[in-house]
Amino acid sequence: MAKESGSSKIEMLEISNEAMAEAQSSKIEMLEINNEAMAEAQSSKTVTMKPAEAEESKTETQKITDEESKNVPIAATEEESKKLSITKVEESKNAATATTEGEKEEAKVSLKTLDGVTFEVEAWIAKEMETVQAYIDDTSADTSAAIAIPLHNVAGRELARMVEYCKEHRRASVSAGNLKEFEERFAAALNLYEMKDLIIAANYLNTKKLLESLSRCIAKAIKNKSVEFVRDYFGVTNDYTTEEEAQYRETNAWAFRNVDEDSRN
Amino acid sequence: MERLPLEICMKIFYLLDYQHLAVAQQVCRKWKLVASENALWSDLFKERWGEDHAAFYAPVGSKSWKDVYEVQDRCDRIGVGLKIIREGIDYYLIHQGEIQRHLGSRKNHEKEIGHCSNTLNSESNFNGEGSLAEERSCRGILDRILFFIGDLEVASAEAKRSRVI
Numbered sequence: 385m386a387k388e389s390g391s392s393k394i395e396m397l398e399i400s401n402e403a404m405a406e407a408q409s410s411k412i413e414m415l416e417i418n419n420e421a422m423a424e425a426q427s428s429k430t431v432t433m434k435p436a437e438a439e440e441s442k443t444e445t446q447k448i449t450d451e452e453s454k455n456v457p458i459a460a461t462e463e464e465s466k467k468l469s470i471t472k473v474e475e476s477k478n479a480a481t482a483t484t485e486g487e488k489e490e491a492k493v494s495l496k497t498l499d500g501v502t503f504e505v506e507a508w509i510a511k512e513m514e515t516v517q518a519y520i521d522d523t524s525a526d527t528s529a530a531i532a533i534p535l536h537n538v539a540g541r542e543l544a545r546m547v548e549y550c551k552e553h554r555r556a557s558v559s560a561g562n563l564k565e566f567e568e569r570f571a572a573a574l575n576l577y578e579m580k581d582l583i584i585a586a587n588y589l590n591t592k593k594l595l596e597s598l599s600r601c602i603a604k605a606i607k608n609k610s611v612e613f614v615r616d617y618f619g620v621t622n623d624y625t626t627e628e629e630a631q632y633r634e635t636n637a638w639a640f641r642n643v644d645e646d647s648r649n
Numbered sequence: 650m651e652r653l654p655l656e657i658c659m660k661i662f663y664l665l666d667y668q669h670l671a672v673a674q675q676v677c678r679k680w681k682l683v684a685s686e687n688a689l690w691s692d693l694f695k696e697r698w699g700e701d702h703a704a705f706y707a708p709v710g711s712k713s714w715k716d717v718y719e720v721q722d723r724c725d726r727i728g729v730g731l732k733i734i735r736e737g738i739d740y741y742l743i744h745q746g747e748i749q750r751h752l753g754s755r756k757n758h759e760k761e762i763g764h765c766s767n768t769l770n771s772e773s774n775f776n777g778e779g780s781l782a783e784e785r786s787c788r789g790i791l792d793r794i795l796f797f798i799g800d801l802e803v804a805s806a807e808a809k810r811s812r813v814i
Binding site: 580583584587595596599600602603604606607608609610611614615618619620621622623624629632633634636 | 653654656657658660661664665666669671672673674675676677678679680681736737738739
C-alpha cells in the first residue's frame with residue numbers, strides 16, 4: 385500500500401513537470417512573437433525616417449531661420465492668438481526667402497557644434513540649456529554676442545532636434561493635451577538609438593525638460609526587455625561569471641514570477 | 650557603442666518598477682549596485698504600501714529596502730502563515746514572508762542531507778536532526794513530498810489570485 389501511494393504521488397509530480405514545460409514553451413513563443421514585432425517596427429521606422437532625414441538636411445538652415453522669426457516672446461493670451469495668426473501667415477510664405485526681421489527683435493546666441501555647424505538660437509532657448517547659459521554668464525556681455533560658443537560633445541543633428549523640441553514645447557505648453565500629444569509625436573519619430581544619442585546631448589547641455597521626457601521614453605522602451613537586450617542597448621559589458629549570473633537569476637526569481645502572472649492575464 | 654552616463658541610468662531606474670529593476674540588476678556588477686539603492690526601493694515600497702507601512706517596516710541592521718520589499722511582496726502573494734513554496738527551482742519554508750529554511754532544489758535534491766522524518770511529525774521542530782541511520786530512499790521520498798506541497802501551494806496561490814482579478 386505504501387509503495388502504491390508513493391508511485392501515484394510521483395506520477396502527479398511528473399504531470400506538474402509537464403505543465404511547467406508547457407508554460408515555458410509558451411513563454412518562449414511569446415518572446416519570439418515580441419522579437420518579430422520589434423523587427424517589423426524597426427524596419428517600418430527605418431523606412432519612414434529616410435524621407436524625413438532628406439527633408440531635414442535640405443531645408444535645415446531655412447527652417448531654423450523661419451522658426452526663429454516666428455517665435456516672438458509675448459506673454460498675454462490675446463497677443464498669443466495674434467502670434468498664432470502671424471505664424472499662419474508666415475507658414476503660407478514658407479517658400480519665400482528667409483527674412484532678417486527676427487534678428488532685430490532679440491539678441492541671438494551662436495552655437496558651434498562638434499561637426500562644425502553653427503546655429504543661431506534665441507536667447508530664451510539658450511536659457512533652457514543650462515550649460516550654455518552658464519557659459520554666457522561667465523563671459524562678458526560684449527564678447528558673447530560676437531563669438532560662437534563651442535559645444536565639443538554635441539553633434540549638429542542632436543542640437544537641431546533639441547532646438548526644435550524647445551520651440552515646439554513652448555508652443556504646445558498652452559494646453560496640457562497639446563503638450564502630451566507633442567511629446568508622444570516627438571518620441572515616436574525617434575528610434576531607440578537616436579533617443580540614446582539625444583539624451584546624452586541633453587545631459588551635457590543640461591536641458592531638464594527634454595532630459596525628463598527622454599528618460600521616460602527610454603524607461604518605457606526597456607520595460608519587459610531581456611537582460612541581453614538591455615546590455616546591448618546601454619553598451620554595458622557583462623562582468624558576471626556564469627555561476628554568478630545563474631545565481632542572481634534565481635535570487636530574483638520572485639520578481640519574474642509576477643511577470644508570468646501578468647502575461648497570463 | 651557609446652555608453653550612457655550613470656546619472657542618466659539612475660533617472661531611468663527611478664521610472665522602472667521592481668520587476669524591471671530585477672532585470673537591471675542582472676546586467677552587470679555596477680548595475681547591480683546602482684539598481685539596489687535604498688532610495689530606489691524605499692520609493693517603490695512607499696508607492697505600493699504607503700508611508701505608514703514604510704515607517705513601520707523600515708529595515709534595521711544589515712537589511713536593505715530591497716529585502717523589506719521582497720518580504721512584503723511575498724506576504725501579499727502567499728499570506729503570513731507557515732507555507733512551503735517554490736521560487737525558481739528552489740523550495741523554501743516561509744513564515745510571514747521571511748525564508749525560514751531552504752528545503753532544496755529539484756536539480757540536486759538527492760544530495761540534500763537536511764531532511765528528516767521529524768519535519769513531518771512536528772512543525773515546530775525545524776532544527777531537529779535526523780537519524781543518521783535513515784536510508785537514502787526515505788529522504789528521496791520526503792523531498793518529493795515536500796516539493797509536491799510547494800508546487801501545490803504555488804498553484805493554489807495563483808488560482809486564488811486570478812479569481813480575485
